[in-house]
Amino acid sequence: MSASQAGRRGFDPRLPLTYNRTWQNLLNVKIYSFSYKKSGIPVDDSSNGGGFVFDCRFIYNPGREESFRILTGKDKAIIEFLDNNNVMQEFLNSVFSISSAAVDNYLHRNFTNLMFSFGCTGGQHRSVYSAERLAEYLKEKYGNKINVSVSHNEFPELNSQDLRQ
Numbered sequence: 741m742s743a744s745q746a747g748r749r750g751f752d753p754r755l756p757l758t759y760n761r762t763w764q765n766l767l768n769v770k771i772y773s774f775s776y777k778k779s780g781i782p783v784d785d786s787s788n789g790g791g792f793v794f795d796c797r798f799i800y801n802p803g804r805e806e807s808f809r810i811l812t813g814k815d816k817a818i819i820e821f822l823d824n825n826n827v828m829q830e831f832l833n834s835v836f837s838i839s840s841a842a843v844d845n846y847l848h849r850n851f852t853n854l855m856f857s858f859g860c861t862g863g864q865h866r867s868v869y870s871a872e873r874l875a876e877y878l879k880e881k882y883g884n885k886i887n888v889s890v891s892h893n894e895f896p897e898l899n900s901q902d903l904r905q
Contacts, residue, residue, distance in 0.1 A: 767846050767886045769878060771856045773813070773871040774893040775863030782857050782893060791855025792842065794835055796866035799828050803865050813868030814898050822869045832870065836877050843882060863894030 772782040776797070784790045802808040802821050811818050822828045839856060846854050856874060858867040875890045892898045 765850065765852055767843065767854060768852060769843065769854045769856070769886050769888045771871045771875050771888065771890045772858070772893060773863055773867035773891075773895075774857060774859050775861065775867070776859050777861060778863060779893045781859065782855075782891075784853075784855050786853035786855070788853055788855070791857065792838065793857045793859065794831075794870065796831070796858055796860040796870055799831060799860075799866050800825060801861065801865060803862060808865065811865070812892075812895055812898060813865050813870070814872060818865055818869060822866065828866070828869075832873055832877075835870070835874060839874060839878065840881065843878065843886065847885065863892070868892050868895065868898065 768786075770786075770791075774780065774782055776795075781790075781793055799822075802811075802818055808818060808821065813819070813822070835856075842854060856871075858870040858874075860867040871890050871892065875888050878886065878888050890899065
C-alpha cells in the first residue's frame with residue numbers, strides 16, 4: 741500500500757501522530773514466547789486473526805551449552821549471553837523498528853489489540869528473552885499509552901516474574 745493509499749484509509753505516515761485515548765480503549769499489546777515443537781504459534785483471541793510472528797531459531801541457541809540447559813531467557817546468565825550476541829541484537833533492533841511502526845499505526849487508528857509472538861525450538865531461551873526485551877522496549881517508549889502483557893506458553897511460571905532479576 742502506498743503512502744497516499746494509506747492516507748485515504750486513515751493513516752498517513754508523514755503526519756505527526758496524536759494519541760487521543762482513554763483507559764477503556766488503550767491499545768493492548770500481547771507478547772508471547774512459544775516453542776514450534778510443543779505448543780506452536782499462539783492463537784489470537786482478539787478475533788483479529790493473528791499478529792506478528794518472529795522466528796528466533798536462526799540465532800545461536802544457548803541451550804546447546806550444558807551450563808545453560810536448565811535456564812530460561814529470564815535468567816541472568818542467559819540475558820548476559822544474548823545481550824552480547826550480535827545476531828540477537830541486530831534481530832531485536834529490526835523487531836523494535838517493526839513494532840514501533842505497528843504500534844504508532846494502531847494508536848493512530850484507535851485499534852485496541854496487537855500481538856507479537858517469538859518462537860524457537862523449545863520456547864525457553866531465545867524466544868523468552870526476545871519477548872521480554874520487546875515488552876521492556878515498548879513500555880519504555882510508550883509508557884501509559886499502551887498496555888503490555890507477556891505470556892510464556894512453555895513456561896507459564898515465568899509470566900509474573902520481573903526481567904533482569
